[in-house]
Amino acid sequence: MIVRIMGEGQVRLADSHFPELDELDDELLAEMEAGDGAGFRRTLHALLDRVRELGTPLPDDSLEPSELILPAPDATLEEVRSLLSDDGLIPGR
Template structure:
């Protein structure tokens, strides 16, 4: 799957990693619902770090459609809330 981190670029990520990412996504959703700004910031960073660590960066000139778009590391709680689906940032 091709994942875009806003403001950074795209990575190719194997489906086998989505269980780990979904766990972080669930934590992020809980922190957003409870208004835990510090936890939200920490978990968003962990989620994006996991995508960077587990994925393979695509070249900057690659024009692949992104199947999943994640917020920038400095995104606010409100900006991320606007990006959410019923499943959080990551479907499934």
């Protein structure tokens, strides 16, 4: 799957990594619902860090369509909320 981190670029992620990422996504969603700003920030950074670590970066000039778009690391809680589906940032797989 091709994943874009807004403001950074794209990575290719194997489907086998999504169970781990789904756990972080669930944690992020719970923190957002609880209004836990510090937890939200910590978990958003953890999620994006794992995507960077597990993914293979695509060249900057690559024009692959992104199947999943994740917010920038400095996104606000409100900006992330606008990207959410019922399943969080990462739709159920």
